[in-house]
Amino acid sequence: MDESTVASLRAALEATPENASLRAVLLRALAGLGRVDEALELLGSRAPEDFPSKDDRVAIAELLLAGESPARAVQFADTGTPEGLIVQARAYLELDARDEAQRAYREAVLRNPTLEDVALKARLTERVRTIDQTGETGAGPRLKVIANDDTDETEVDRLLQPEVRTVTFADVGGLDGIKRQIEKRIILPFQKPSLFRRFRKKVGGGILLYGPPGCGKTLLARATAGQCGATFLNVAISDILDMYIGESERKLHAVFERARASTPAVMFFDELEALAGKRRFSREGTSSKLVSQFLSEMDGFAQNNRGVLILGATNVPWALDPAFRRPGRFDRVLFVPPPDREARAAILERLLEDRPIAGRVDVSTLARKTSGFSGADLEQLVESAVDEAIEASLAAGAEVPVTDAHLKVALADTRPTTLEWLTTARNYARFANEGGQYDEVLTFLRKHGKG
Template identity: 40%
Template sequence: MADPESPLLHALRQAVRSAPEQAEFRVALAEALINAGDADGAIVELGEALRLAPDSVPARQLMLRALSGGTPAESVPAEKPDAGFDWPTAEAELRDVAPPPRFTPAPAPPPAVPAPPPAADDAREDPRGAPAHEVERPALTLADVGGLSDVKDRLQAAFLAPLRNPELRRLYGKSLRGGLLLYGPPGCGKTFVARAVAGELGASFVSVGIADVLDMWIGSSERNLSELFQLARRQAPCVLFFDEVDALGQRRSQTRNSTMRTTVNQFLAELDSVGSDNEGVFVLGATNAPWDVDPALRRPGRFDRTVLVLPPDAEARAEILRYHLRDRPIAGVDLASLVERTDGFSGADVAHLCESAAEIALMDAVRSGEARLMGMPDFDAALEDARPSTGPWFDAARSVALFANEGGAYDDLAAYFKSHKGTKGR
């Protein structure tokens, strides 16, 4: 049986988990398992590899070798993949080792049975049969968010402190309603922060994308918005999170579509809680382009507070690197150097850097047949092709902050550019 501590097997398993649709990784893992004496494990991996790449000659050859107990098998002609082997018999003998779909087509699905309608107090159902909108209970908290201390302070003042101190809230007349707009470059954790807020509050979380609202039928978009707010009110306390709010609430002066105009009007009415009470409903929005959001949405009582979510600082980048390297075999990695060289990277950029370095080490191990630890040369090679994805966003935002900062709406962004004067793309 294979040694579970084998560095080569550990590296190959990590590769399969990182790219489960790559048949080549599964073939390499299967060959290592056969060499280590684990023919059963190799059969499972090769069955999946053949599902992904039915014409793979190495996979078929290794399958014959694994089924024969690990001894070398004859070469299998590519044009006759089934010649000389009884696949139905193999399937019957290995039914408990490899699932049937690895060898035969999946059976036809059973006839659809109409599902009972969702309860009226925890979901909405589209009249055309769309599934009910999901209500989550995130386990994340702000402690799971690396860095972003300024963002956390604003969230504490806006939502968390009033909720945790009801007597002081009543004394100062602080309402539990309101909206907050998170903006900044893509990949910097705006959605993650929104989920963490819900987890910190112990509140329900409803994530809304543009496809959940906009509809081709007249009046349907407005109805969808109304139903989402009704759902949030029933689930209060609830965080209602609108992603890409600039697409849903774009400036009415920039659109000629009357449907979009009425959708924005409905959005405004729901935020103002016309005919309803939004107490306990915390509306969060995220956007990469706040300058495209209709000004009426940012008036008091709506998205009246904005928080700039910037790329992670040095402390946050260190935490992100530790998180993505915690289960990988590494040695001699200079964390401080990586933190310095990834200045301006988004959280997604840092995660991709770790994936790229792991891919370089893994492919080197596959070619040489010997596993090795990841080191700084792998990260050096990955950094040669890595560029911050935030550059284009900062190029566009700089003009807004310097020349279109009406009423001081982007003072925090202007302060960032002032403190980073001379840096391009960051």
């Protein structure tokens, strides 16, 4: 709306100052031009009752919110409409009335789902704490810390750390087949939730990654969360296990509650066998209770796990309690094998990036000579070669780049760590392959002449 139109509206309003509809049109026009102060002056001390149109009152409430008058905005937005409730939610948030804001937002979205606002929802679920940086109550600068979880006072330092860079599939060398499976079965449900809801397909669930140590299960899990745009919760064993009876179960429940409050979320349990090992009728009653609690949390009977993806990783899938493999739990199982030749070349190129290299290292030949190496083995190989180059640099008094010769020396001293695992896995795949759960292992072993 241009200035001439605003001038015409103002002239008309001067002629009929009691015309509430005309005043509302002019208020909207001024707000649209960014002239908030002028609009607020025109509104004056008029009450919501002076404007019979609910749409006009909601628009004025938005104007008041922009003019930093949230209390009046609440009054004007009290129209009983979903649009008014959304404005009230924002206004209550500015007034630090978080409970009222959450109630208004839930009611608005329930009545009109198109009003869902991800940014507003995130603000409504975050927790705020003010910290005195001087150590003296009421003195010195104060810092506001915001967290989307059940953070306690001992975790403030962690919150103040820089955010960890998001990892995506581009950071994972190789594993293209597994990436495609994850894209189809995991990531798409997070990226297209409306489509999956239309087909009544649940988003979330449990996925088990297993394979030799050092083959990228943890990196793959973090990349999956990055691809989904989801909160990534890396659950360490030390976060759960406790010497006191009942504490481990309580901590496990708290971690799941944190994930449910941060959806979409990806929970990652590494070394899963420590928390989900086979239950036996023995003295180990405490571990049996923890397994039962874990199963209950995954089932989500008492809580809703929608939007929570549970990723588990283990080197010993045969040590897990069989109950975890039932539908609704870790019912999707992916074998993460040692990288093939192309993947090893990609990993080596990534590991050698941004390092001083002499000319072009023959990565293709090196990949051919490292059959059976895990990603961690390849990293160790490159680190050993870098150590050789650093020693040469110190001896020469000048920078000596990494060469093929350094990599050859490192290769002679590095052995693959996957062979022991593959030998054990072969025995389970041959003699304990109930329901074909280790068929992928057998296929891999036959393909590489180890079956």
